[in-house]
Amino acid sequence: MALTPLVLTNADLYLDSADLSGYSNKMTVGVKQANLDKTTFASNGWHEVQGGVFDGDISVEGFYQAGDNSMPDDQIWGDLGISSVPFTAIPNGGGAVGDIAYVMRALECDYTFGGKHGELLGFTLSAKTNAPVGRGNVIHPTGIARTSSGNGTGFQVGAVSAIQRMYANLHVMSISGTATPTLTVTLQSSVDNTFGSPTTRATFNAATSLQGQYQAVLGAVTDTWWRVTWTISGTNPSFLFNVSIGAGAK
Amino acid sequence: MDIDAVHKGLGSAVDALPGIKGYPNLPGSINPPVFAPTEFTMAYSQTFQTPTAAGLVEVEFTCGVFTSEGDTEQGRADLLKFLPADLSSTTSIKKAIEADKTLGGVCKTLFVARVRGAYRLYEIGATSYLGAMIDVKVWG
Numbered sequence: 267m268a269l270t271p272l273v274l275t276n277a278d279l280y281l282d283s284a285d286l287s288g289y290s291n292k293m294t295v296g297v298k299q300a301n302l303d304k305t306t307f308a309s310n311g312w313h314e315v316q317g318g319v320f321d322g323d324i325s326v327e328g329f330y331q332a333g334d335n336s337m338p339d340d341q342i343w344g345d346l347g348i349s350s351v352p353f354t355a356i357p358n359g360g361g362a363v364g365d366i367a368y369v370m371r372a373l374e375c376d377y378t379f380g381g382k383h384g385e386l387l388g389f390t391l392s393a394k395t396n397a398p399v400g401r402g403n404v405i406h407p408t409g410i411a412r413t414s415s416g417n418g419t420g421f422q423v424g425a426v427s428a429i430q431r432m433y434a435n436l437h438v439m440s441i442s443g444t445a446t447p448t449l450t451v452t453l454q455s456s457v458d459n460t461f462g463s464p465t466t467r468a469t470f471n472a473a474t475s476l477q478g479q480y481q482a483v484l485g486a487v488t489d490t491w492w493r494v495t496w497t498i499s500g501t502n503p504s505f506l507f508n509v510s511i512g513a514g515a516k
Numbered sequence: 517m518d519i520d521a522v523h524k525g526l527g528s529a530v531d532a533l534p535g536i537k538g539y540p541n542l543p544g545s546i547n548p549p550v551f552a553p554t555e556f557t558m559a560y561s562q563t564f565q566t567p568t569a570a571g572l573v574e575v576e577f578t579c580g581v582f583t584s585e586g587d588t589e590q591g592r593a594d595l596l597k598f599l600p601a602d603l604s605s606t607t608s609i610k611k612a613i614e615a616d617k618t619l620g621g622v623c624k625t626l627f628v629a630r631v632r633g634a635y636r637l638y639e640i641g642a643t644s645y646l647g648a649m650i651d652v653k654v655w656g
Binding site: 274275276277278279285287288289290291293328329360361362384386407408409 | 565
């Protein structure tokens with residue numbers, strides 16, 4: 267296959283309710299496994315290793331801004347000390363349905379801001395995952411405002427084996443309206459793209475404020491198609507939110 | 517970022533100062549003291565773009581300030597009057613531009629970074645003018 271290299275210009279990074287994309291310019295997601303030496307005299311002169319514990323880490327660099335929980339400083343500061351902050355990384359595509367997404371739950375380990383006089387104030391954030399990293403797809407796009415209850419577009423993310431879970435992150439990034447606008451998102455699977463008789467796999471808590479949530483669906487799930495549905499209440503409600511899911515180790 | 521709107525914003529900010537005419541672009545002939553943005557350098561994608569917004573761009577505008585025909589004592593005095601970093605000055609171009617760092621909402625922020633080539637003679641049309649270049653960093 268011909269090389270189609272990716273220029274990293276439109277990565278999406280969601281931390282709880284903050285869309286860090288417009289504030290950041292560098293991201294890394296790393297997954298590694300300890301390699302345990304099991305070399306013996308019978309190893310024919312080569313090291314032999316056994317896979318050990320997995321480890322995941324995330325780092326972000328960007329520009330400082332504070333104001334509310336949609337901005338980096340408020341959200342990062344508020345999440346310090348919380349061991350299960352939903353974090354979704356989408357390397358390319360802008361958060362549209364089907365974009366490849368890495369779904370994580372992480373502990374912020376290092377938050378630094380500062381810079382040189384005359385330059386934009388920057389920040390760096392490092393976090394360590396606290397659960398297996400799921401690799402899958404966006405199933406609800408970031409940029410489409412929802413004002414009434416509805417069903418999302420299905421996407422064939424794939425089945426979940428008996429030794430896996432389907433991890434799901436919900437990021438509620440914008441809320442407007444009166445009379446307590448409320449969003450409740452449900453994750454469904456189906457045997458095909460018609461969603462004729464979908465199975466509800468998880469329901470996120472009702473959201474009335476900017477926030478992130480995390481769910482895990484135990485395998486095995488033989489259905490390969492997934493979507494979200496949402497119910498919305500309130501007066502003139504409008505929500506921007508992203509849901510990404512990905513299968514990972516149990 | 518609307519480059520033309522930034523040019524207009526820079527010209528208007530300096531035009532409000534006493535004793536100097538601010539233009540959004542450099543006229544073919546001038547009657548000093550005059551200020552005008554001339555050229556710019558732009559760096560795209562300083563942040564990742566989002567579904568609803570392009571990435572941050574950083575633009576460095578080079579602006580000219582010209583104070584006399586030829587190298588004159590009055591021209592040098594005027595130049596020094598407009599270039600101070602002292603923000604208590606009532607004639608500082610830096611202070612005038614940084615008074616509204618969004619130039620009325622056309623950029624996210626800005627910073628008057630440096631003065632270059634002060635007391636140099638710059639040719640506009642067929643005439644040499646005493647002046648200086650001012651670099652303004654603008655993000656939007």
